[in-house]
Amino acid sequence: MTMGLPAHVAPRAMSLALSRAAHGMSLAVLCCGLVVALGFAAAYPDRVLWPALLALAVMFPMVWFVQRHRTLGAGLAYLAIGAGATYVHTITYALAVPHVLDDLTLWLAPPKIVLVLVAAAGVGLGRAVVWLLAGYVVAEVSASVALVLAGVPYVFDLLTLALLLEAIGVCLLAFLSVRGAVRAHPRLQHAAREELLDDLRSRMEVRAAALMHDTILSHLAAIASSSGAELDDRQKEQIDRDLQILSGQEWINSASDATATADSLDRASPLRDAIAQVRDEGLEVTGTGDFGSVLRLSPEQAQALGLAAKQCLVNVIKHSGVMTAEVAVYASDDEVSVMIIDAGRGFSEASVGSDRLGLRASVQSRIESVGGLVQVWSTPGAGTSVLIQFPVGEAAQVPPQTGPSRLVSGPLPTITLGDRGPGDAGPAS
């Protein structure tokens, strides 16, 4: 997010911009001055007006030089050369076409305006105003001396004074605006930082909530629905291991650690492990499609996919009333999709209590926190399909989503084998 120039850069950037503005204006004024001088030269071919053109032409490289070298020396050189050019320009007009200066001296203004707009070295309002005033004084003195020496009466030049006042006004307002802008920056920068921290915390909490759901709530539910007087050893071991994991910090860092160390082949493991674990619990899982495309996911995504897929398959065991499911993996250039399908009793969104967390915490939030998308199609009596999609390649540059969206979308759209791509036939493991 761009919030503009930070406080430590703003005054320097403003000084540079004002200097560019001054020099931009100088170039435009010089062009107009050349048009005016050429007009007079064309109208009075027998008069010597070329020195005025030359004086203006000399000022082009002078403006370029002071723009490139914003130093005190360059500024002083600009004033010295500019004073000479203004003198030559003024005396040329005064000697060649003195009659046009009787009422109007506007034709003499261009080099004086360029001198006023010296905008040389230094940062800050004070320096800017000092250079403007110095340029104005040098310009007026040069022009006055030239007019006096040529014997032309001096007429006050309102245009150059107006420009001086305009330039001082703009500088004043510009530097005041910098102060105004800088005042709001700390709050915006703080908000941006807080937002980053909040986003990180929210992603970690999603991971924690999903893990809590998969472990503690699952064990508590198992105990609440158990029929025996004591837990079996395997269950005890699992509870003990999960408690240790939750009390430690490894679960929070595991994904990022994995990013650094995991071999790409390991990225398919979480999904394979999930399938293997539910097979142990008696679910018959058929794997179809291109499981190799899971390798294109990041380790963090692969891990989230494995845990989410396991939760989907556990849901099949718990709620579908059937003990068969299909896991289909298919991919395109910019997307990897995994679909978990069962032909069980299905459900409608309305029938799912608002206190049920499985799909939300363990599947949707978990997948969305690593940049994926979850869609569920289910109709009572017609099975359930959960589609997990991850953008890959350039499409993966989109930031992760953490917001809620409508999860259960009614009947499943027909998916034909042709949609799945050429390599979609291999087994899960």
Place this chain on the structure above:
Amino acid sequence: MRPPERTRQELDPVGAFASRAITIGSALVAFAFAAAMVVSYIDWIKNPALALMGLLSLGVASIIVTSATDPYRGPFHRGPHGWVVALSILAGAFITAGAWDTDALFALGWVGPASLGLYSIGMAAYRPVREIVAYGALASVFMGFTSMLQAQATPLPNVPDAAIVGIHLLPLLALNFSAAAFTHSIIQSIERMRAEARAAERLSAEQETGVARSVQQDRVTILNREVVPFFTEVLGGREITPDVREHARSIADAIRAVMVAEVDRTWLENLVDHLRARARRHGEAPDGARVVFDDDNVANLMTYDQRTALRALLVAIFDLTDDRPQNLEIVIARVGERCQGFVAVDIDMVDPLVKSKFGPYLAVMRVVFRRLRAEHLQSVLTVRFSYDQR
């Protein structure tokens, strides 16, 4: 969403807002200059009605520049820019037509170009450099043509037409090119700063570890309360009786309730709670009134930039009302394919002060949200915005 433009109002919204004094000043000076010129040459003007229409056109142009850059309104687009240029050309033509064939024509020929030049300075913060230059060049062609006609209709003695045209166009070209150069330089500086800003936006490893520890500690606290003692007993061989099963169910329900509440909360509710807690820390009784109305949790659909901008506005509201904003209400809802938001709060300040205090945040919001409208009526500041569902 409209495509982003390479303008200062998009890249440096706070800076553009802060430079609005230049915009208003330029618009006022442009009109005042034109009025002063017309009044001072009124005796020469043959057709005052035309001169008046010219002034009216410049008045409308000044109003457009001032109102379209108002922090309560949307971004300043190409349309208003075009209108200001067209009205200035029209005004120049009207005023010179009113003084046609008189000695005042040369002096009044400056009104249109000088006014448009001043408007260019005022609009520079809001429009792209190319557009400023292109519109300025286009206006120069029209105004140069008008000036040439004037020079031929009422020539100045001994002065060539080209000199008159050159002097007439000088304020327009000088101010227009100056405005473009200024904006170009500021935009370059901002773009140079972007890479640095992006690096600063990343969190350090220490900060990430700190957040991770905090989240983990929260979970451990929840577990230690009931879950760990319960499982310790079960793992220790305690018989699973109906009471134990019931206890397991009740713990699960309690945890699930906490988790559901967490899942159902948005960043916005958390933020408002946090900000209201600041007043509580000052020893005041908590205000129980509901502030955030977001039944669909669509606040979570905002982008990072949108959240940051809204967060900064809310923090500013709390800061500037000593943590006690009166009647603060934030409503966010899905409307069709988009989400719409509404923030209302009592701000007992005069309008210019409200604009000055909240303008920078509204300027940022205007850039990141699809649409933004704000107003301050009867001491109530309301901000309406909309955004796409990601």
